[in-house]
Amino acid sequence: MKKVSVSFTLNGNTVTAEVPVTWTLLKTLREYFELTGAKEGCGVGECGACTVILDGEAVNSCLCPIPEVEGKSVTTIEGLANEDGTLHPLQEAFLKNNGVQCGFCTSGMLMSSKALLDQNPDPTEDDIRTSIAGNFCRCTGYVQIVESIEMAAKESK
Amino acid sequence: MPDHLFVGKSVPRTIEADKVTGKAVYIDDLKRPGMLYGKILYSNHAHARIKSIDISKAKQLEGVRTVLTGQDIPDVRVGFLKDQTVLKKDVVRQYRDEVAAVAAISPEIAEEAISLIKVEYEKLPAVFDPFEAMKQESPLVHEIDARGRPLKSNILPLPWKFETGDMEQAREDSVYTSKDTVSTTWVNQCCMGTSGCIAEFDQNSNLTLYDQTNVIFGHIGRITEYFSQIGLRGKKIRVVNPVVGGSFGTKLDTDIYEFIAIQLALKTKKPVRILFDREEEFQALPPRQPAVFTIEQGCDKEGKLIFRHCEAILDNGAYTSWGATTPSVMMMPMSSLYRVPNVYFKATCVYTNNIYAQAMRGYGNPQATFAVETSMDTLAEEAGIDPAEFRLINRNRPGxxxxxxxxxxxxxxEECIKAVKEKLNWDEKQGKQNGRGVGMASLIHVAGGARVTKSDGHGIMIKLDEYGHVDVIESGTDQGQGSPTVISQIVAEALGVRPEDVFLTFGDTALALWDAGTHASRHTFMAGNAAIGACAKAKRQILEMAVEQMPKIIKMGLKRKKRKDPEFVEPDLDFGLIANPEDLDIRDRMIFPKKEPDHPYFNLPLAQILQNGLLVGTGQSKVVMAEEFYDPPTEMLNWEMKGNLSMTYAFGASGVEVEVDEQTGEVKILNLIAAHDVGKAMNPTLLLGQIYGAAYTGVGYGLTEEIKVRNGRVMNPSFRDYQMLTAMDVVPIEVVIIEPIDEAGPYGAKGVGEPGLVPTAPAIANAVYDAVGVRITDLPITPEKILTALKEKK
Structure with a gap:
């Protein structure tokens, strides 16, 4: 398989991956960098478990061909906590308000909501729901996830 | 002193912080050295004879380590009724039948190899409708049973029948009667983490299975039986849970893919992982059991139920997993939801060439409650009684x-029904049929274990290190319900430490005692009671240690003080206060005399006692470790299907207000009230999460979710085509918690995992009827069905 060399910023570090040209960003994160926080829930961009932030936008990394990441900036769940190890307000809120149950959708939920709060620090409930519309969850009914994001938005102010 | 420091408090899920940082290791993330990737080839016919399988090209593909067909492995039958083999070599009976399997060095190569396998089939006549399948002339799905005896019918030899009272007399005595036929369909559990496992043998052929099952010891039983037939009798099996990405019933049985992973690992002598993709999860994972019920009820002129008569037909699919046993749970609402003296319930499971079914949250209860609660409304109308009042008349009562x-x-x-009435403003809104309507439904479910096997036990072991850390070896599993937090609260409370001092190990059969499974909403109840028992024993050990160590430590302290300060006058202490373990207690990491909890000298840190007890020298050193195996005094169902199988039962009621658009048939939920008797809310925030999540899944069951099976094939195997609710489907939901502190429960708690789902769909159906006067008796309640019914009504 033809390989490609792709350089980009990953959670603040400059990195280069040499991976088959057909690989997605998700596969590269999970297999090459061993960052397994982003999950493959469907592999076809329907469930959002693989969501990462690419140049400020929440994207389904399972749909993102790795060559397209060249020169861009990627933030994954592993890069969400603060450098001193303390948790991001979103992470704190999800733990406090039961926004996480089985946890499989959680990385994607957190990255979608992080992208939202970065762009809109004072979102309405509708904004929040729209931001996670592509992130499926079977455990929570979304109620406490939405509340957690609201809580984090307030905390961050 | 406050009653409880931690129980009843909304302790955050800090113990699960790995889940918000990407560190939690699911089966998807787990790799073993040298691990291969397994992939399964499924049948593409609903019923066909396999004429030939050509694996030559697949075998030659670089990176392929083995290709297996039914010819390559022992022809051993597995499953609840032993009605299938691991790889099918002669006949396929459903679209998802496993025909061949590959292990390769990468998932991509495994997938390519699968595409290179050529199977030649000869189509056989198939049957997809259970009513057709019951007819004499129907094609047989199975020619022989597990013992090789010829079969004459597609009806399973599972006589699910419950009968009590005098049905003939009851019919005569009834002033009002109703009769309804309702049906429910296949629903996928939709775990966000798909099915998967890693099978790994050591050099001595002992197996470690990394697996998401929530019945770790049940796996061992089934695999042990399988091993005994494939030449591995007596080998040790260890089942280890990674972090589990949801369960909802999917992980109750040992599925065929798990046996295939074992065979691939055996053949290649390498660890082999099989991980389903989403399409496979929709097509090859047994979903919730569909059923058709014909239910009749009768009541007297005051509205008191006199009888309930129900016959159910279950489309079993081609093989038998736990789906065929759901009638055992259906019997519970059929016989025991509301007071009804005369009951007849019969369920018939029928083989077809459809996909087969298993458990899903509620285990038959959502289906049966849909039938009962539909009938409750139609009979209430027949009797001219308000549906809420009708339910109150017939409600179950304590004792x-x-x-x-x-x-x-x-x-x-009673409290739940009344809460729903009040919150929905029922009396004002009910009965208008003006496009808006209210409906309600109740539930009963096991909430204190469920004795479905001879042991309903649950074991816990706890040990403390000399720093006061508490290790808890839990024999259950956590699939996201929050047990790590709740059990740590219980242990902290019962032992006198803090939740952050408690470290839990879940799901490892090599470490844990035994458990009947994290199913039947039983975990908090069972593990909680086991934890309380184990903590009492550990506490006793600690306090015995304290009786020995406290006086020494205190006297030494006083001496030291005296040395430093010659003026210090030693107090005259009454060591009698701490002379017996019974006189001491532990709370918030401190040990103190019960009589004088704030005694200035007799308050010592737990860790200090543990250290002194261990590092005492002279052959006297001690550690603290205790176990409890809690098996409640419940009964298995007898041959009449009677018995008190749980220590306590959960009750609840859901009320829904809907708006139905008569032009489009769309149902909008304006308000959902979920009132639940939970015994005691151990962690109110986590409890809400269980109820919200279950209720939402119930809304999906009621309105949108359906695996479309056409001629045996799943037509919508993706999230795009399978309509699970998203965050955009806003359902305003209010939870009402009723806490009648149950004596048998840990701190009074009952199980709560499944109940929230059970009454939701029938409540919606009843509300739709109240809104527009059409009764949809076939789930899900789609706009098409409403429009058709409205047209027929006109």
Missing amino acids: DQTPMKLKITSCGL
């Missing part, structure tokens, strides 16, 4: 014994 011999201890059903 009842139901026809199934369930002993109702605490019962908050």
